[in-house]
Amino acid sequence: MPNDKLKDYLHLHLLVFIAGFTAVLGAVISIDAIPLVWYRMLMALCIMGGYIVLCKINIKVDKKTLLKLSVAGIIIALHWITFFKSIKIANISIALAAFSTGAFFASFIEPIVYKRKISPYEVLFGGVIILGVVIITQSEFKYINGLLIGILSAVFSSVFAVLNGKFLEKHSASVISFYEFVSGVLFISIFLMFSKDGFSKSFFNISFSDIFWLFILASVCTAYAFIASVHVMKTITPYTVVLTYNLEPVYGILLAIILFPEKETMGNNFYFGTLIVIVTVLLNGILKNIKNFKKGTPLQR
Template sequence: MLNDKLKDYLHLHFLVFIAGFTAVIGALISIEAISLVWYRMLIALVVMSLYLVVFKVNIQVSKKELTKFSLAGIIIALHWITFFEAIKTANISIALAAFSTGSFFVSFIEPLIFKRKPSWYEILFGIIIIIGVSIITKNEFHHFKALLIGVLSAVFSSFFAVLNGKFLETHKASVISFYEFIAGVLFISVYLLISDNGFSKAFFSIPLNDLLWLLILGTICTAYTFMASVYIMKTITPYTVVLTYNLEPVYGILLALIIFPEKEVMSTNFYLGAGIILITVLLNGIIKNIKNLKKKRTLSPFDN
Protein backbone atom coordinates (compact mmCIF):
# COMPACT_ATOMS: atom_id res chain seq x y z
CA MET A 1 0.00 0.00 0.00
CA LEU A 2 2.88 2.30 0.83
CA ASN A 3 4.43 1.47 -2.57
CA ASP A 4 1.19 2.50 -4.29
CA LYS A 5 1.21 5.72 -2.27
CA LEU A 6 4.80 6.40 -3.33
CA LYS A 7 3.85 5.83 -6.97
CA ASP A 8 1.04 8.37 -6.62
CA TYR A 9 3.44 10.94 -5.17
CA LEU A 10 5.99 10.35 -7.95
CA HIS A 11 3.21 10.56 -10.54
CA LEU A 12 2.08 13.83 -8.95
CA HIS A 13 5.58 15.31 -9.24
CA PHE A 14 5.75 14.25 -12.89
CA LEU A 15 2.46 16.09 -13.48
CA VAL A 16 3.87 19.14 -11.71
CA PHE A 17 6.89 19.06 -14.02
CA ILE A 18 4.55 19.01 -17.03
CA ALA A 19 2.64 21.92 -15.46
CA GLY A 20 5.88 23.87 -15.29
CA PHE A 21 6.47 23.18 -18.98
CA THR A 22 2.92 24.39 -19.69
CA ALA A 23 3.99 27.88 -18.67
CA VAL A 24 6.83 27.73 -21.19
CA ILE A 25 4.39 26.66 -23.92
CA GLY A 26 2.15 29.60 -22.99
CA ALA A 27 5.07 31.94 -23.58
CA LEU A 28 5.93 30.27 -26.91
CA ILE A 29 2.37 30.61 -28.27
CA SER A 30 1.82 34.03 -29.78
CA ILE A 31 -2.01 34.27 -29.65
CA GLU A 32 -3.72 36.06 -26.74
CA ALA A 33 -4.66 34.28 -23.51
CA ILE A 34 -8.42 33.93 -24.11
CA SER A 35 -7.96 32.43 -27.57
CA LEU A 36 -5.21 30.17 -26.28
CA VAL A 37 -7.42 28.75 -23.51
CA TRP A 38 -10.36 28.26 -25.91
CA TYR A 39 -8.23 26.15 -28.24
CA ARG A 40 -6.63 24.33 -25.30
CA MET A 41 -9.97 23.29 -23.81
CA LEU A 42 -11.46 22.39 -27.20
CA ILE A 43 -8.55 20.10 -28.11
CA ALA A 44 -8.64 18.51 -24.66
CA LEU A 45 -12.41 18.03 -24.96
CA VAL A 46 -12.01 16.19 -28.28
CA VAL A 47 -9.32 13.89 -26.81
CA MET A 48 -11.38 13.24 -23.71
CA SER A 49 -14.49 12.48 -25.77
CA LEU A 50 -12.57 9.88 -27.78
CA TYR A 51 -11.37 8.32 -24.53
CA LEU A 52 -14.92 8.07 -23.18
CA VAL A 53 -16.18 6.51 -26.42
CA VAL A 54 -13.34 3.97 -26.75
CA PHE A 55 -13.64 2.79 -23.14
CA LYS A 56 -17.47 3.07 -23.17
CA VAL A 57 -17.60 5.17 -20.01
CA ASN A 58 -21.05 5.99 -18.67
CA ILE A 59 -21.37 9.78 -18.66
CA GLN A 60 -24.88 10.12 -17.27
CA VAL A 61 -25.16 12.66 -14.45
CA SER A 62 -28.05 14.48 -12.79
CA LYS A 63 -28.92 18.11 -13.56
CA LYS A 64 -27.62 19.14 -10.16
CA GLU A 65 -24.29 17.43 -10.79
CA LEU A 66 -24.09 18.92 -14.29
CA THR A 67 -24.54 22.39 -12.80
CA LYS A 68 -21.73 21.78 -10.31
CA PHE A 69 -19.37 20.44 -12.98
CA SER A 70 -20.20 23.38 -15.25
CA LEU A 71 -19.36 25.86 -12.50
CA ALA A 72 -16.03 24.13 -11.94
CA GLY A 73 -15.38 24.23 -15.70
CA ILE A 74 -15.91 27.99 -15.78
CA ILE A 75 -13.57 28.37 -12.80
CA ILE A 76 -10.78 26.39 -14.49
CA ALA A 77 -11.24 28.43 -17.67
CA LEU A 78 -10.86 31.65 -15.66
CA HIS A 79 -7.80 30.18 -13.93
CA TRP A 80 -6.08 29.41 -17.22
CA ILE A 81 -7.01 32.73 -18.81
CA THR A 82 -5.59 34.72 -15.88
CA PHE A 83 -2.52 32.47 -15.68
CA PHE A 84 -1.53 32.91 -19.32
CA GLU A 85 -2.42 36.60 -19.18
CA ALA A 86 0.02 37.01 -16.28
CA ILE A 87 2.73 35.35 -18.39
CA LYS A 88 2.07 37.63 -21.33
CA THR A 89 1.84 40.73 -19.12
CA ALA A 90 5.18 40.06 -17.41
CA ASN A 91 6.99 36.73 -17.73
CA ILE A 92 6.94 33.09 -16.64
CA SER A 93 8.70 33.73 -13.32
CA ILE A 94 6.15 36.28 -12.11
CA ALA A 95 3.15 34.21 -13.18
CA LEU A 96 4.43 31.01 -11.55
CA ALA A 97 5.53 32.72 -8.35
CA ALA A 98 2.12 34.36 -7.92
CA PHE A 99 0.43 31.04 -8.67
CA SER A 100 2.22 29.49 -5.69
CA THR A 101 -0.06 31.38 -3.33
CA GLY A 102 -2.74 28.77 -4.11
CA SER A 103 -1.83 26.68 -1.05
CA PHE A 104 -2.60 29.65 1.18
CA PHE A 105 -6.12 29.94 -0.21
CA VAL A 106 -6.72 26.17 -0.16
CA SER A 107 -5.89 26.07 3.57
CA PHE A 108 -9.09 28.07 4.11
CA ILE A 109 -11.25 26.80 1.23
CA GLU A 110 -10.80 23.03 1.70
CA PRO A 111 -12.10 22.92 5.32
CA LEU A 112 -15.24 24.79 4.21
CA ILE A 113 -15.99 22.40 1.34
CA PHE A 114 -15.15 19.21 3.25
CA LYS A 115 -16.68 20.49 6.50
CA ARG A 116 -13.67 19.92 8.72
CA LYS A 117 -11.57 22.05 11.03
CA PRO A 118 -8.49 23.57 9.37
CA SER A 119 -5.17 22.06 10.48
CA TRP A 120 -2.78 24.46 12.10
CA TYR A 121 0.13 23.28 9.94
CA GLU A 122 -1.85 23.76 6.71
CA ILE A 123 -2.36 27.42 7.53
CA LEU A 124 1.25 27.75 8.72
CA PHE A 125 2.62 26.14 5.56
CA GLY A 126 0.40 28.38 3.46
CA ILE A 127 1.86 31.44 5.18
CA ILE A 128 5.40 30.10 4.68
CA ILE A 129 4.63 29.67 0.98
CA ILE A 130 3.59 33.33 0.85
CA ILE A 131 6.91 34.27 2.45
CA GLY A 132 8.78 32.18 -0.12
CA VAL A 133 6.93 33.86 -2.98
CA SER A 134 7.59 37.29 -1.44
CA ILE A 135 11.32 36.56 -1.39
CA ILE A 136 11.25 35.39 -5.01
CA THR A 137 9.45 38.53 -6.12
CA LYS A 138 11.24 40.95 -3.78
CA ASN A 139 12.63 43.02 -6.62
CA GLU A 140 9.70 42.51 -9.02
CA PHE A 141 6.94 44.70 -7.60
CA HIS A 142 7.01 46.87 -10.71
CA HIS A 143 5.12 43.96 -12.23
CA PHE A 144 2.21 44.66 -9.88
CA LYS A 145 -0.49 44.08 -12.51
CA ALA A 146 0.92 40.70 -13.50
CA LEU A 147 1.31 39.71 -9.84
CA LEU A 148 -2.31 40.64 -9.16
CA ILE A 149 -3.53 38.62 -12.16
CA GLY A 150 -1.35 35.70 -11.07
CA VAL A 151 -2.75 35.71 -7.53
CA LEU A 152 -6.28 35.82 -8.98
CA SER A 153 -5.36 32.77 -11.04
CA ALA A 154 -4.25 31.03 -7.85
CA VAL A 155 -7.61 31.77 -6.21
CA PHE A 156 -9.51 30.21 -9.13
CA SER A 157 -7.15 27.21 -9.12
CA SER A 158 -7.66 26.67 -5.38
CA PHE A 159 -11.45 26.62 -5.67
CA PHE A 160 -11.21 24.27 -8.63
CA ALA A 161 -8.87 21.81 -6.89
CA VAL A 162 -11.04 21.60 -3.78
CA LEU A 163 -14.28 21.22 -5.76
CA ASN A 164 -12.79 18.39 -7.82
CA GLY A 165 -11.67 16.68 -4.65
CA LYS A 166 -15.29 16.75 -3.51
CA PHE A 167 -16.62 15.53 -6.87
CA LEU A 168 -14.30 12.51 -6.80
CA GLU A 169 -16.17 11.09 -3.85
CA THR A 170 -18.95 10.00 -6.23
CA HIS A 171 -17.76 10.41 -9.85
CA LYS A 172 -15.00 9.31 -12.22
CA ALA A 173 -12.25 11.77 -13.12
CA SER A 174 -12.89 11.34 -16.86
CA VAL A 175 -16.59 12.17 -16.54
CA ILE A 176 -15.91 15.19 -14.33
CA SER A 177 -13.29 16.50 -16.76
CA PHE A 178 -15.55 15.93 -19.79
CA TYR A 179 -18.35 18.14 -18.49
CA GLU A 180 -15.96 20.74 -17.09
CA PHE A 181 -14.30 21.20 -20.49
CA ILE A 182 -17.65 21.47 -22.25
CA ALA A 183 -18.65 24.23 -19.83
CA GLY A 184 -15.30 25.97 -20.23
CA VAL A 185 -15.48 25.97 -24.04
CA LEU A 186 -19.09 27.22 -24.01
CA PHE A 187 -18.28 29.92 -21.46
CA ILE A 188 -15.41 31.32 -23.50
CA SER A 189 -17.39 30.94 -26.74
CA VAL A 190 -20.23 33.08 -25.36
CA TYR A 191 -17.72 35.73 -24.33
CA LEU A 192 -16.11 35.71 -27.77
CA LEU A 193 -19.49 35.96 -29.51
CA ILE A 194 -20.47 39.11 -27.60
CA SER A 195 -17.02 40.72 -27.72
CA ASP A 196 -15.77 42.97 -30.51
CA ASN A 197 -12.77 40.78 -31.33
CA GLY A 198 -14.48 37.39 -31.13
CA PHE A 199 -14.66 34.67 -33.77
CA SER A 200 -13.09 36.69 -36.55
CA LYS A 201 -11.04 35.44 -39.48
CA ALA A 202 -7.90 36.34 -37.56
CA PHE A 203 -9.04 34.17 -34.65
CA PHE A 204 -8.85 31.04 -36.82
CA SER A 205 -5.66 32.09 -38.63
CA ILE A 206 -3.15 30.34 -36.39
CA PRO A 207 0.57 30.14 -37.24
CA LEU A 208 1.87 26.59 -37.70
CA ASN A 209 4.19 26.82 -34.68
CA ASP A 210 1.29 27.94 -32.48
CA LEU A 211 -0.85 25.09 -33.77
CA LEU A 212 1.79 22.49 -32.91
CA TRP A 213 2.23 23.87 -29.39
CA LEU A 214 -1.54 24.05 -28.93
CA LEU A 215 -1.84 20.36 -29.83
CA ILE A 216 0.79 19.47 -27.22
CA LEU A 217 -0.87 21.77 -24.72
CA GLY A 218 -4.34 20.33 -25.32
CA THR A 219 -3.35 16.65 -25.32
CA ILE A 220 -0.36 15.92 -23.06
CA CYS A 221 -0.46 19.03 -20.89
CA THR A 222 -4.24 19.09 -20.46
CA ALA A 223 -6.25 15.96 -21.32
CA TYR A 224 -3.72 13.60 -19.75
CA THR A 225 -2.58 15.70 -16.79
CA PHE A 226 -6.08 16.93 -16.05
CA MET A 227 -7.59 13.47 -15.57
CA ALA A 228 -4.46 12.14 -13.87
CA SER A 229 -4.27 14.95 -11.31
CA VAL A 230 -7.96 14.66 -10.52
CA TYR A 231 -7.60 10.87 -10.15
CA ILE A 232 -4.63 11.30 -7.81
CA MET A 233 -6.83 13.20 -5.38
CA LYS A 234 -8.51 9.88 -4.58
CA THR A 235 -5.47 8.99 -2.48
CA ILE A 236 -3.83 12.38 -1.93
CA THR A 237 -5.70 15.32 -0.39
CA PRO A 238 -6.42 18.42 -2.50
CA TYR A 239 -4.29 20.47 -0.11
CA THR A 240 -1.26 18.22 -0.68
CA VAL A 241 -1.83 18.31 -4.45
CA VAL A 242 -1.99 22.11 -4.53
CA LEU A 243 0.95 22.46 -2.13
CA THR A 244 3.05 20.08 -4.25
CA TYR A 245 2.08 22.09 -7.30
CA ASN A 246 4.03 24.93 -5.69
CA LEU A 247 7.06 23.17 -7.17
CA GLU A 248 5.65 24.28 -10.52
CA PRO A 249 7.51 27.62 -10.36
CA VAL A 250 10.75 25.77 -9.59
CA TYR A 251 10.38 23.44 -12.57
CA GLY A 252 8.87 26.12 -14.80
CA ILE A 253 11.45 28.81 -14.11
CA LEU A 254 14.31 26.34 -14.52
CA LEU A 255 12.90 25.35 -17.92
CA ALA A 256 12.36 29.00 -18.81
CA LEU A 257 15.97 29.79 -17.91
CA ILE A 258 17.14 27.08 -20.31
CA ILE A 259 14.77 28.04 -23.14
CA PHE A 260 14.70 31.84 -22.60
CA PRO A 261 18.12 32.61 -21.03
CA GLU A 262 17.94 36.25 -22.11
CA LYS A 263 14.55 36.84 -20.45
CA GLU A 264 14.58 34.66 -17.34
CA VAL A 265 17.55 35.57 -15.15
CA MET A 266 17.34 33.99 -11.71
CA SER A 267 18.62 35.86 -8.64
CA THR A 268 19.74 34.71 -5.21
CA ASN A 269 16.26 35.60 -3.96
CA PHE A 270 14.76 33.04 -6.30
CA TYR A 271 16.89 30.21 -4.95
CA LEU A 272 16.12 31.22 -1.38
CA GLY A 273 12.37 31.48 -2.02
CA ALA A 274 12.29 28.28 -4.06
CA GLY A 275 14.19 26.49 -1.30
CA ILE A 276 11.59 27.58 1.26
CA ILE A 277 8.79 26.31 -1.00
CA LEU A 278 10.55 22.97 -1.57
CA ILE A 279 11.19 22.39 2.15
CA THR A 280 7.57 23.27 2.95
CA VAL A 281 6.29 20.74 0.42
CA LEU A 282 8.55 18.03 1.83
CA LEU A 283 7.52 18.80 5.42
CA ASN A 284 3.86 18.61 4.43
CA GLY A 285 4.38 15.16 2.90
CA ILE A 286 6.32 13.93 5.96
CA ILE A 287 3.68 15.15 8.43
CA LYS A 288 0.82 13.63 6.46
CA ASN A 289 2.63 10.29 6.11
CA ILE A 290 3.30 10.21 9.86
CA LYS A 291 -0.38 10.97 10.57
CA ASN A 292 -1.49 8.23 8.17
CA LEU A 293 0.84 5.68 9.80
CA LYS A 294 -0.44 6.59 13.27
CA LYS A 295 -4.02 6.27 12.04
CA LYS A 296 -3.32 2.78 10.62
CA ARG A 297 -1.68 1.65 13.86
CA THR A 298 -4.66 2.94 15.81
CA LEU A 299 -7.06 1.00 13.60
CA SER A 300 -4.94 -2.18 13.57
CA PRO A 301 -3.01 -2.30 16.87
CA PHE A 302 -2.10 -6.02 16.51
CA ASP A 303 -0.55 -5.78 13.06
CA ASN A 304 3.20 -6.36 12.80
Protein backbone atom coordinates (compact mmCIF):
# COMPACT_ATOMS: atom_id res chain seq x y z
CA MET A 1 0.00 0.00 0.00
CA PRO A 2 1.34 3.48 -0.94
CA ASN A 3 0.11 4.98 2.35
CA ASP A 4 1.98 2.32 4.34
CA LYS A 5 5.13 3.07 2.35
CA LEU A 6 4.75 6.79 3.10
CA LYS A 7 4.28 6.05 6.79
CA ASP A 8 7.49 4.01 6.81
CA TYR A 9 9.40 6.85 5.10
CA LEU A 10 8.10 9.31 7.69
CA HIS A 11 8.97 6.81 10.42
CA LEU A 12 12.50 6.57 9.02
CA HIS A 13 12.94 10.34 9.15
CA LEU A 14 11.61 10.32 12.71
CA LEU A 15 14.31 7.80 13.62
CA VAL A 16 16.99 9.98 12.00
CA PHE A 17 15.63 12.99 13.88
CA ILE A 18 15.81 10.96 17.12
CA ALA A 19 19.43 10.07 16.29
CA GLY A 20 20.21 13.77 15.90
CA PHE A 21 18.37 14.54 19.15
CA THR A 22 20.73 12.14 20.96
CA ALA A 23 23.47 14.74 20.68
CA VAL A 24 21.19 17.37 22.20
CA LEU A 25 20.55 15.09 25.17
CA GLY A 26 24.30 14.66 25.56
CA ALA A 27 24.55 18.42 26.08
CA VAL A 28 21.50 18.66 28.36
CA ILE A 29 22.53 15.82 30.71
CA SER A 30 25.00 17.29 33.20
CA ILE A 31 26.98 14.19 34.18
CA ASP A 32 30.26 13.30 32.42
CA ALA A 33 30.53 11.02 29.39
CA ILE A 34 31.51 7.74 31.12
CA PRO A 35 28.74 7.66 33.75
CA LEU A 36 26.32 8.96 31.10
CA VAL A 37 27.01 5.97 28.84
CA TRP A 38 26.96 3.53 31.80
CA TYR A 39 23.46 4.69 32.80
CA ARG A 40 22.33 4.74 29.18
CA MET A 41 23.41 1.18 28.47
CA LEU A 42 22.13 -0.15 31.80
CA MET A 43 18.69 1.39 31.31
CA ALA A 44 18.56 0.29 27.68
CA LEU A 45 19.58 -3.23 28.75
CA CYS A 46 16.68 -3.40 31.23
CA ILE A 47 14.22 -2.14 28.59
CA MET A 48 15.55 -4.53 25.95
CA GLY A 49 15.47 -7.40 28.45
CA GLY A 50 11.82 -6.66 29.23
CA TYR A 51 11.01 -6.58 25.50
CA ILE A 52 12.72 -9.94 24.98
CA VAL A 53 10.77 -11.51 27.86
CA LEU A 54 7.42 -10.10 26.70
CA CYS A 55 7.98 -11.21 23.09
CA LYS A 56 9.50 -14.53 24.19
CA ILE A 57 12.53 -14.06 21.95
CA ASN A 58 15.13 -16.84 21.99
CA ILE A 59 18.48 -15.23 22.88
CA LYS A 60 20.59 -18.39 22.92
CA VAL A 61 23.90 -18.03 21.04
CA ASP A 62 27.09 -20.07 20.91
CA LYS A 63 30.27 -19.06 22.74
CA LYS A 64 32.01 -17.80 19.60
CA THR A 65 29.09 -15.51 18.77
CA LEU A 66 28.90 -14.34 22.37
CA LEU A 67 32.56 -13.34 22.24
CA LYS A 68 32.08 -11.41 19.00
CA LEU A 69 29.01 -9.60 20.34
CA SER A 70 30.91 -8.78 23.53
CA VAL A 71 33.70 -7.14 21.54
CA ALA A 72 31.12 -5.17 19.56
CA GLY A 73 29.51 -4.07 22.84
CA ILE A 74 32.82 -2.66 24.05
CA ILE A 75 33.29 -0.85 20.74
CA ILE A 76 29.84 0.79 20.86
CA ALA A 77 30.49 1.80 24.48
CA LEU A 78 33.76 3.46 23.41
CA HIS A 79 31.95 5.15 20.52
CA TRP A 80 29.30 6.63 22.81
CA ILE A 81 31.84 7.68 25.45
CA THR A 82 34.02 9.52 22.93
CA PHE A 83 30.96 11.01 21.18
CA PHE A 84 29.52 12.48 24.38
CA LYS A 85 32.99 13.55 25.54
CA SER A 86 33.37 15.48 22.28
CA ILE A 87 30.09 17.28 23.05
CA LYS A 88 31.17 18.02 26.62
CA ILE A 89 34.53 19.60 25.72
CA ALA A 90 33.40 21.25 22.46
CA ASN A 91 29.73 21.35 21.44
CA ILE A 92 27.04 19.46 19.54
CA SER A 93 27.92 20.89 16.11
CA ILE A 94 31.59 19.93 16.37
CA ALA A 95 30.77 16.41 17.60
CA LEU A 96 28.28 15.81 14.78
CA ALA A 97 30.59 17.26 12.12
CA ALA A 98 33.29 14.84 13.31
CA PHE A 99 30.78 11.97 13.47
CA SER A 100 29.83 12.52 9.81
CA THR A 101 33.32 11.35 8.80
CA GLY A 102 32.35 7.82 9.89
CA ALA A 103 31.35 6.73 6.38
CA PHE A 104 34.86 7.63 5.20
CA PHE A 105 36.44 5.28 7.74
CA ALA A 106 33.85 2.60 6.99
CA SER A 107 34.87 2.67 3.31
CA PHE A 108 38.33 1.44 4.37
CA ILE A 109 37.27 -0.85 7.22
CA GLU A 110 34.54 -2.61 5.25
CA PRO A 111 36.91 -4.02 2.55
CA ILE A 112 39.04 -5.58 5.30
CA VAL A 113 36.04 -7.32 6.90
CA TYR A 114 34.39 -8.33 3.61
CA LYS A 115 37.73 -9.07 1.87
CA ARG A 116 37.33 -6.81 -1.16
CA LYS A 117 39.51 -4.20 -2.84
CA ILE A 118 39.23 -0.52 -1.95
CA SER A 119 37.66 1.42 -4.83
CA PRO A 120 39.69 4.34 -6.29
CA TYR A 121 36.75 6.75 -5.88
CA GLU A 122 36.62 5.90 -2.15
CA VAL A 123 40.23 7.04 -1.81
CA LEU A 124 39.34 10.23 -3.72
CA PHE A 125 36.30 10.85 -1.53
CA GLY A 126 38.47 10.20 1.51
CA GLY A 127 40.75 13.02 0.42
CA VAL A 128 37.78 15.37 -0.07
CA ILE A 129 36.46 14.53 3.43
CA ILE A 130 39.89 15.26 4.90
CA LEU A 131 39.76 18.64 3.11
CA GLY A 132 36.37 19.29 4.70
CA VAL A 133 37.74 18.45 8.15
CA VAL A 134 40.75 20.75 7.58
CA ILE A 135 38.37 23.62 6.72
CA ILE A 136 36.35 22.91 9.88
CA THR A 137 39.55 22.82 11.95
CA GLN A 138 40.81 26.14 10.56
CA SER A 139 37.44 27.72 11.25
CA GLU A 140 37.05 26.44 14.81
CA PHE A 141 40.58 25.61 15.99
CA LYS A 142 39.62 26.31 19.61
CA TYR A 143 37.55 23.11 19.46
CA ILE A 144 40.37 20.97 18.05
CA ASN A 145 40.38 18.53 21.02
CA GLY A 146 36.64 17.99 20.72
CA LEU A 147 36.97 17.49 16.97
CA LEU A 148 39.76 14.89 17.34
CA ILE A 149 37.81 12.95 20.00
CA GLY A 150 34.75 13.16 17.75
CA ILE A 151 36.72 11.70 14.84
CA LEU A 152 37.91 8.88 17.11
CA SER A 153 34.25 8.30 17.95
CA ALA A 154 33.51 8.08 14.21
CA VAL A 155 36.18 5.38 13.85
CA PHE A 156 34.60 3.31 16.64
CA SER A 157 31.17 3.86 15.07
CA SER A 158 32.41 2.65 11.66
CA VAL A 159 33.96 -0.52 13.09
CA PHE A 160 30.75 -1.19 15.03
CA ALA A 161 28.51 -0.63 11.98
CA VAL A 162 30.55 -2.99 9.79
CA LEU A 163 30.58 -5.70 12.49
CA ASN A 164 26.86 -5.36 13.13
CA GLY A 165 26.21 -5.71 9.41
CA LYS A 166 27.79 -9.17 9.63
CA PHE A 167 25.88 -10.08 12.81
CA LEU A 168 22.50 -9.13 11.31
CA GLU A 169 22.99 -11.81 8.64
CA LYS A 170 22.42 -14.47 11.31
CA HIS A 171 20.84 -12.85 14.37
CA SER A 172 18.00 -10.46 15.22
CA ALA A 173 18.63 -6.89 16.32
CA SER A 174 17.13 -7.65 19.75
CA VAL A 175 19.56 -10.49 20.45
CA ILE A 176 22.53 -8.53 19.15
CA SER A 177 21.63 -5.42 21.15
CA PHE A 178 20.99 -7.38 24.36
CA TYR A 179 24.45 -8.96 24.47
CA GLU A 180 26.15 -5.77 23.30
CA PHE A 181 24.51 -3.80 26.10
CA VAL A 182 25.49 -6.45 28.66
CA SER A 183 29.08 -6.33 27.44
CA GLY A 184 29.15 -2.53 27.40
CA VAL A 185 27.84 -2.22 30.96
CA LEU A 186 30.32 -4.82 32.25
CA PHE A 187 33.22 -3.15 30.42
CA ILE A 188 32.47 0.30 31.84
CA SER A 189 31.78 -1.18 35.31
CA ILE A 190 35.19 -2.88 35.41
CA PHE A 191 36.85 0.34 34.30
CA LEU A 192 35.05 2.33 36.99
CA MET A 193 35.97 -0.18 39.71
CA PHE A 194 39.67 0.41 39.00
CA SER A 195 39.46 4.17 38.40
CA LYS A 196 40.11 6.76 41.10
CA ASP A 197 36.60 8.23 41.40
CA GLY A 198 34.76 5.14 40.10
CA PHE A 199 31.53 4.17 41.83
CA SER A 200 31.71 6.95 44.39
CA LYS A 201 28.75 8.43 46.24
CA SER A 202 28.59 11.28 43.75
CA PHE A 203 28.36 8.78 40.88
CA PHE A 204 24.89 7.73 42.07
CA ASN A 205 23.90 11.20 43.27
CA ILE A 206 22.32 12.51 40.08
CA SER A 207 19.49 15.01 39.66
CA PHE A 208 15.90 14.13 38.75
CA SER A 209 16.36 16.08 35.51
CA ASP A 210 19.35 13.93 34.52
CA ILE A 211 17.44 10.73 35.39
CA PHE A 212 14.51 11.84 33.22
CA TRP A 213 16.68 12.71 30.19
CA LEU A 214 18.75 9.54 30.66
CA PHE A 215 15.54 7.51 30.52
CA ILE A 216 14.52 9.25 27.27
CA LEU A 217 18.00 8.59 25.90
CA ALA A 218 17.91 4.90 26.88
CA SER A 219 14.32 4.17 25.89
CA VAL A 220 13.47 6.32 22.87
CA CYS A 221 16.95 6.99 21.43
CA THR A 222 18.45 3.55 22.11
CA ALA A 223 16.10 0.60 22.71
CA TYR A 224 13.24 1.87 20.53
CA ALA A 225 15.57 3.16 17.79
CA PHE A 226 17.40 -0.19 17.57
CA ILE A 227 14.17 -2.16 17.17
CA ALA A 228 12.31 0.33 14.94
CA SER A 229 15.20 0.70 12.47
CA VAL A 230 15.03 -3.03 11.73
CA HIS A 231 11.24 -2.83 11.25
CA VAL A 232 11.65 0.03 8.76
CA MET A 233 14.17 -1.97 6.70
CA LYS A 234 11.49 -4.59 6.03
CA THR A 235 9.78 -2.22 3.58
CA ILE A 236 12.49 0.33 2.71
CA THR A 237 15.76 -0.67 1.06
CA PRO A 238 18.90 -0.55 3.23
CA TYR A 239 20.32 1.83 0.60
CA THR A 240 17.60 4.40 1.33
CA VAL A 241 17.95 3.85 5.07
CA VAL A 242 21.70 4.46 5.00
CA LEU A 243 21.45 7.59 2.84
CA THR A 244 18.70 8.98 5.06
CA TYR A 245 20.70 8.33 8.22
CA ASN A 246 23.48 10.45 6.74
CA LEU A 247 21.15 13.39 7.45
CA GLU A 248 21.62 12.80 11.20
CA PRO A 249 24.33 15.51 11.52
CA VAL A 250 22.11 17.94 9.58
CA TYR A 251 19.13 17.40 11.89
CA GLY A 252 21.35 17.47 14.97
CA ILE A 253 23.18 20.68 14.02
CA LEU A 254 19.90 22.44 13.12
CA LEU A 255 18.42 21.40 16.47
CA ALA A 256 21.54 22.62 18.27
CA ILE A 257 21.37 26.05 16.58
CA ILE A 258 17.68 26.39 17.47
CA LEU A 259 18.03 25.25 21.09
CA PHE A 260 21.48 26.68 21.92
CA PRO A 261 22.03 29.58 19.48
CA GLU A 262 24.72 31.33 21.56
CA LYS A 263 26.91 28.23 21.97
CA GLU A 264 26.21 26.41 18.71
CA THR A 265 26.30 29.14 16.05
CA MET A 266 29.60 28.66 14.20
CA GLY A 267 31.59 30.48 11.52
CA ASN A 268 30.74 30.19 7.81
CA ASN A 269 33.78 27.98 7.13
CA PHE A 270 32.51 25.43 9.64
CA TYR A 271 29.26 24.97 7.71
CA PHE A 272 31.12 24.95 4.39
CA GLY A 273 33.48 22.21 5.62
CA THR A 274 30.60 20.22 7.14
CA LEU A 275 28.64 20.50 3.88
CA ILE A 276 31.63 19.11 1.94
CA VAL A 277 31.82 16.12 4.31
CA ILE A 278 28.08 15.33 4.25
CA VAL A 279 27.69 15.72 0.46
CA THR A 280 30.74 13.49 -0.11
CA VAL A 281 29.32 10.85 2.22
CA LEU A 282 26.00 10.91 0.32
CA LEU A 283 27.78 10.60 -3.06
CA ASN A 284 29.83 7.71 -1.70
CA GLY A 285 26.66 5.89 -0.68
CA ILE A 286 24.99 6.52 -4.04
CA LEU A 287 27.96 5.34 -6.13
CA LYS A 288 28.59 2.31 -3.95
CA ASN A 289 25.03 1.07 -4.24
CA ILE A 290 24.71 1.82 -7.96
CA LYS A 291 27.85 -0.29 -8.45
CA ASN A 292 26.41 -3.13 -6.35
CA PHE A 293 23.06 -2.91 -8.16
CA LYS A 294 24.75 -3.35 -11.55
CA LYS A 295 26.58 -6.40 -10.21
CA GLY A 296 23.33 -7.85 -8.90
CA THR A 297 24.60 -7.84 -5.31
CA PRO A 298 22.51 -6.62 -2.34
CA LEU A 299 22.44 -2.91 -1.58
CA GLN A 300 24.80 -1.81 1.17
CA ARG A 301 23.34 -1.32 4.61
